[in-house]
Amino acid sequence: MRNYIVERFASSISEEKWKKHITLESEQKSLILNNKGSEHPLYLSYLCENLRQFGDYSLVTKRLKAYPQTTDELLDVLLNEISATIDNQTLVDAFFKVLIISNVGILESDIVTMLDKFLNKNTDETSRINVDRMTWSTIRRYLKIFLDTTWIDGHHLITFRHSSLLQKLHKRYFDENNSELRSIHGFFAQFYLSFTTIKEYSRRRVPYHYEQAHMIKELIVFLRSLESRAVNQIDRQAYLRNHRCKKQLPVQDSVANQRAYVCNVCATLFKLGPFTMTKNACLLCTTPILTSSLGQNNSLKREARVCMNHGSPGYPRTIKCTICKSLRSRNVGTPTPQIEPVAMNICFHCWMMGGAGTRCCEFETD
Numbered sequence: 001m002r003n004y005i006v007e008r009f010a011s012s013i014s015e016e017k018w019k020k021h022i023t024l025e026s027e028q029k030s031l032i033l034n035n036k037g038s039e040h041p042l043y044l045s046y047l048c049e050n051l052r053q054f055g056d057y058s059l060v061t062k063r064l065k066a067y068p069q070t071t072d073e074l075l076d077v078l079l080n081e082i083s084a085t086i087d088n089q090t091l092v093d094a095f096f097k098v099l100i101i102s103n104v105g106i107l108e109s110d111i112v113t114m115l116d117k118f119l120n121k122n123t124d125e126t127s128r129i130n131v132d133r134m135t136w137s138t139i140r141r142y143l144k145i146f147l148d149t150t151w152i153d154g155h156h157l158i159t160f161r162h163s164s165l166l167q168k169l170h171k172r173y174f175d176e177n178n179s180e181l182r183s184i185h186g187f188f189a190q191f192y193l194s195f196t197t198i199k200e201y202s203r204r205r206v207p208y209h210y211e212q213a214h215m216i217k218e219l220i221v222f223l224r225s226l227e228s229r230a231v232n233q234i235d236r237q238a239y240l241r242n243h244r245c246k247k248q249l250p251v252q253d254s255v256a257n258q259r260a261y262v263c264n265v266c267a268t269l270f271k272l273g274p275f276t277m278t279k280n281a282c283l284l285c286t287t288p289i290l291t292s293s294l295g296q297n298n299s300l301k302r303e304a305r306v307c308m309n310h311g312s313p314g315y316p317r318t319i320k321c322t323i324c325k326s327l328r329s330r331n332v333g334t335p336t337p338q339i340e341p342v343a344m345n346i347c348f349h350c351w352m353m354g355g356a357g358t359r360c361c362e363f364e365t366d
Contacts, residue, residue, distance in 0.1 A: 024060075025061075027061065028060060028061055028064055031061070031064040031065060032044075032047065032064060035047075035064075035067060035069060036069045036070075037067070037068065037069050037070055037071060037074060040071055042071050042162055042164065043070070043071045043074060045161075046071070046074055046075070046078065046145065047067060047074065049144075049145045050078060050145055051063070051064075053144070053145065071164060072164070072168070075164070075165060075168055076168075078145060078146075079168075079169075082142055082143065085142065086139070086142050088135070088138075088139065090119070090129070091115065091119070091129075091131065091135065091139055092139060092142075092143070093173070094115055094118055094119050095111075095115060095139060095143070096169050096173060097118075097173055097174075097184060098114060098115070098118055098184065098188075099158065099159075099160065100166060100169055100170050100173065100174070101181070101184045101185060101188060101209075101212075102188070103208065104152065104157065104159070104205075105150060105152070105157030105158055105159035106157060106158050107155055107156070107157055107196070107197060107198060107201070107202075108149070108156045108157065108158055109156075109197040109198065110191075110195075110196055110197055110198075110202075111136060111158060112131055112132065112133055112135075112136050113195055113197075114191060114195075115131045115136065116129075116130075116131040117187075117191060117195060118184075118187060118191075119131060121187065145161075146160065146161055146165055147159070147160065147161060148160065148161045152201070153201055155198055155201050181212070182212070182213045182214055183213070185209045185210075185212040185213035186209070186210075186213040186215055188205070188209040189206050189209040189210045189213060189215065189218070192205055192206050192209070193206060193222075193227065199230075200230045201230075203227060203228065203229070203230040203231065204230050204231055204232075204235075206222055206227075206228070206231075207219055207222065207223060207228075207231060207235065207236075207239045210222060211239060211242070216243050216363065216364070216365045217365045219239065219243070220240070220243070220363055220365065223236055223239060223240060223285075223286070224286055233285060233287055233349075236285050236286070236287075237284070237285045237349060237350060237353055240284050240285055240350075240363070241284075241350075241353050241354070243363045243364055243365070244284070244354065244359070244360070244361070244362070244363055244364070245306075245307060245309075245310060245359070245360035245361075245362045245363065245364055246359075246360075246364075247307040247309070247359070247360045248355070248357060248358065248359055248360075249305055249307060249358040249359060249360060250358075251358065253316070254315075255308050255311070255313065255315050256307065256308050257305055257307070257358065258305060258306050258307075258308070258311035258312065258315045258316070258319070259303060259304070259305060259306075259316075259319075259343055260283060260303075260304035260305060260306045260311075260322050260343070260344045260361050260362075261319040261320075261321065261322065261328070261341035261342060261343055261344060262321055262322055262323055262341060262342045262344055263319075263321035263323070263324060263326060263328045263341050263342075264328075264340060264341060264342070265324070266321055266323040266324055267341070267342040280301075280345070282301075282345065282346050282347035282350055283304040283322065283344040283345065283346050283361055284304075284346050284347075284350040284361060285347065285349070285350050287347050287349070289301045289345055289347050300347060300348045301345040301346065301347060301348065302345060302346050302347075302348065302351040303343070303345060303346075304322075304343075304344040304345055304346045304361040305358055305359075305360065305361060306320075306322070306360050306361055306362050307360040307362070310360060310362035312327055314327070316330065317329065317330060318330065319341055321341070322344065322361070322362065328341055344361075346361055
């Protein structure tokens with residue numbers, strides 16, 4: 001198999017538009033095959049691609065003798081060569097960082113704007129770093145050996161060629177630097193909300209970056225907004241479930257097991273539902289709950305309940321709005337519909353994901 005790969009590579013060199021149409025010599029092929037690293041296809045892939053870009057053919061034999069014996073060491077050599085060759089190392093470092101944090105790759109249509117925003121997020125006009133298409137084209141030519149492309153939902157993304165490189169660069173740039181990791185995840189979330197070229201795809205990536213940035217309040221606000229319509233229901237429920245209060249509630253209605261309410265102001269605005277503006281959306285995932293003729297015995301909904309820590313100490317005479325967190329008095333006697341708080345429900349799926357029992361419907365955001 002190794003012989004076949006090397007022969008294919010050697011013959012492909014003659015197809016390149018070099019000044020001299022030549023192929024690898026027998027000695028050079030032997031140097032590749034006798035290198036222990038060539039036992040691994042990934043090593044051969046990096047080596048052959050690096051030779052293809054090597055400009056001075058007269059030094060190929062010397063170069064082949066200098067190659068290390070493992071993929072990990074070869075990657076170190078190639079990365080160090082890039083650092084020594086390229087002028088704009090700051091831009092290279094920024095590109096590697098954002099590509100690592102992206103997790104699935106970066107939209108090619110976004111890369112120039114993203115690098116521009118990332119490099120200049122803390123600078124003023126006098127110290128601004130210029131990033132344009134020409135700059136990116138130059139950098140990409142140098143980094144070609146490390147990159148690949150893929151398609152997700154019909155969109156073209158730039159990715160790393162292999163996960164081994166991703167792991168090495170992650171350790172190089174972010175080893176024990178969790179604060180910078182979270183900062184860049186926060187940058188991604190804001191970029192996808194404000195500057196992206198393909199909004200529907202990017203909106204689906206926002207929850208991941210909010211969660212990785214530990215911006216849980218922003219995550220919940222986003223998932224309860226109209227901007228999150230592109231996030232599918234299963235992903236929405238999974239993100240919200242991860243941050244729900246873990247407290248299981250007693251059976252009886254009491255201070256320790258309070259009905260969840262929304263105040264009349266928030267109920268009027270009702271920005272919970274990205275799919276609906278009715279008051280029958282699930283308090284957690286915002287999916288509409290179809291009540292129709294099923295009335296109070298609707299098996300598709302359950303009462304939304306909160307624990308004492310997330311509710312009102314004066315329950316049931318006072319309640320805490322689950323949206324604005326303000327305390328509101330409940331009317332005694334004949335209620336006035338215009339100012340009466342609205343009791344909330346959760347859908348059957350969120351009830352099942354919560355353990356199919358009475359569990360607090362608030363979120364731990366601290």
